[in-house]
Amino acid sequence: MYKQKTDRELIELLAIHKKLTFQSQLNLKEELNRRNLNENIEDLENTIQEKVSEIKNLDYLKDIGFKADKFGESIKVTRTGRATLIDIIAIVLGIIFCIIGFFGILGLIGSFSSESEFSMFSLIIEIGMIAIGVLGVKFLNGIKRLIDYSGFELLNNNGTITLKKRFDTKLVEIQKNESFLKLKKQSELMVLKLENDDILSANANNIIQKMTISELTKRLKTVANNV
Structure with missing residues (x-):
């Protein structure tokens, strides 16, 4: 991940290492050790060790x-x-989104079967509603x-x-x-x-x-x- 970075860029990342993801911290430590830079990485090592301790706990x-x-x-x-609460919320949202998607499908069918003037704006809205319905189906995985x-x-x-x-x-x-x-x-x-x-x-x-x-x-x- 950091092999293409310059030494200066690595040192800059070291200064903000607490903002990095855990994987990025591990990769940064590995690259700093590989290059044998004359930098104090004790804070980085302590941050990693704290995370490891939390994982072990x-x-x-x-x-x-x-x-x-x-x-x-x-x-x-x-x-x-x-x-459990997140699953319940996902199920409720899934049902609501599926209903929205259902009305989107009905609207789309109506747009093509109606003799009224075709509206691009309505088409975009209906496709959006259908997309929300598809998302709702995924949310319903919370039921399982x-x-x-x-x-x-x-x-x-x-x-x-x-x-x-x-x-x-x-x-x-x-x-x-x-x-x-x-x-x-x-x-x-x-x-x-x-x-x-x-x-x-x-x-x-x-x-x-x-x-x-x-x-x-x-x-x-x-x-x-x-x-």
Whole structure:
């Protein structure tokens, strides 16, 4: 990312490193070390270490809609109320947008079937309404998430993983040894699985989410040893 930058440009970026993304901070540190510039990068290293510590504490698990609570020799993962609220809002907006899109389709059909004078402005409005309707369909994906994670719970108790999740709307409880817990990359996602069942996922292209789900997997597998 920074190989084409001059030394002066790198030093300027170092001065504002806190405004950079975490991935950019890591890349900047790597490039500065590679060039052996005579610059103090302690602040940059501290900033990175703070972020790593937050990731290890699972502070960013909420960004993928979950939270982890540890008690005794157990760790329990549940969905956050905020994520559920976001899904509900997405569903409401999705319904409204789909209705707008429906009227856009009706208007477009009416424009071509009517004998009245053709209006370019009306056509643009109707196409815009249809585009909003398409967006609404995507928002309705919140229905599946809301159903899938209603009653969700992931628990490691002394090496036994208990998963409560809905499959085809039915709430199912699965118990397996923690050795069946695995993290796999599937397309653009990092998916936490219990044997063949998907539990939750994170964006594989987002380094914070990727490191967070990796840390969660590690915690779930070693919770009994970390007490």
